[in-house]
Amino acid sequence: MTIKSVSDLKAGVKLTQDVHTPLGGLLMQKGKILLPRDLDVLKAFMVQQVDIEGAEGDGNKIPAVKTAGQKPSLLFVDPDESPEAQEQSFKKDLPLHEEYDRMLTLVKSCYQSAIAGELRIYEVRKQMEHLMEHQKEYDVLKFAPRMTNRNDYRYHNAVLCALSSYKLAQWLGLPSKDWIQVAFAGLLHDIGNVRIDPLLLNKPNRLTGEENEEMRRHTTYGYQILKNVAAINEGVRLAALQHHEKVDGSGYPLKLDGSKIHIYSKIVAVTDIFHAMTLDKFYGSAQSPYLVLEQIQLEAFGKLDPVIVQTFIQKVTALHHGTKVKLSSQKVGEIVFTDSQHPTRPMVSIEGQIINLMQQRQLHIEEVIS
Incomplete structure (x- = not known):
């Protein structure tokens, strides 16, 4: 030494x-x-x-980085990893994307059948289990669907919420029997939207009072659709009903306070906001995931469960040293240090210069590249 x-x-x-x-x-x-x-x-x-x-x-x-099939410097290989393990690290996202695409297709079909009162829940469960077999490969900030368009926003939101809610349930220490049910809660929380007029769902400008009331009914519609569905528990049904409730009692449809909101609902409330704001949709463009995390952090004061929010933010921003990001200045760099007290404002290295985003508040991470 x-x-x-x-x-x-x-x-x-x-x-x-x-x-x-x-x-x-x-x-x-x-x-x-x-x-x-x-x-x-x-x-x-x-x-x-x-x-x-x-x-x-x-x-x-x-150590030399094996970059077959990848752009240089996208990641740094563990020097203790075997060449075979290194090779697998470049391929591991493929099965996840394939299962994600299958889940997306099935969700589209199920949303249509739910209009007629039929939900192919056992088929959904089987595909959900296949998807969750690749859960360890899923990174909330890095994962991006291979193909997206604004028409499919709600389906992508459903599948991403399933993945993120499952992971968040693990981070919170929920029993393993709850994990797949929490994933169902994420997948089906907005199922009530099938009873809302599509023109209203995709309306680009401000809703009238009457239209807003109809939109809010998707929570009760969702609970009604799931009420008699087998293979899901009451927490999944309550997540459809309660995911817009707030811990201070200001939410809807029942204005419940935090003590009366189911844990699944509190989890889905966080993942839904994150994915809704980081996906392109008819009435808005995707926002920076780091800015969205900062907004969610503000919501923790009276609106969202603060323990769930802090757990989500700390976990999704952890272990990202070396991650390539694009700043709002359009410059590309790598995260080199994340302060646990300010996880959305890491230090970024750009062309040898360290940019401290805590000090340079006019800048933020616009996009996580890899």
Whole structure:
């Protein structure tokens, strides 16, 4: 072990001790092999010296990244991973996308059959189970459907809410028996929209008072449709009814306070807002996922369950160091550090310069590229 000045470090050395920020936050973990951008981060945090392995890292250099079928620098491969495992990491999103597309097609069909009072729930459940087999491959911020158009917005929102609600249920520590049911809650929360006039659903300008009241009825319509459906529990039905309720009692249709809102409904309320705002639709364009997370964080004060909101934000923004992003300035860079106190405002490296989004509030992450 050698203590070395940061100014003398070279990329490829291995840390033998954790590195902390001046305020005590964990900056880099023991065992990390430093990349060129990591040296910039250390300097940006004014870290003076670190503990490294050997005089020059004992030959621990940055491993070559196998980029077959991928653009260079999209990700950094774990040096301890076998070549076979590295190869699989580039292919792993394909089955997820295939199952996602099958689920999307089935949801379209089911929404149509629900108009006639028929919901092919066992077929839906079987496909849901196939989709969730690839849940570990799903990343809320990075995943993007292969084909989207504004006509399919509601179906994409349903499938994405299923995926994200399942993951959020796990993060919250719900029993495993609830996970697939929470996914159903995400998938079917807006099923009541099949009874709303499509012209009203897609109206681009402000709704009249009467139209707004009719739109709000999709919650009760949804509960009625699901009331006698087998293979789902009462939490799924209540999510259709309650996903627009607010913990301060200001929501609809029943103006329930937080103590009376089902946990599934609280979970779906968060994932629905996130995906509704980050998807293109008839009456609006997709917004930056990071700005949407900031808006959801504001909603945690009296509108959404604060524990669920904080869990969602902390988890979806975690482990994204090295993620390529586009800023509102249209410049592309990589996330190099995320402060747990301000997870939507990470530090981004652009052409060797560290941009601290906490300090430069006029900028934000516009798009997660990879």
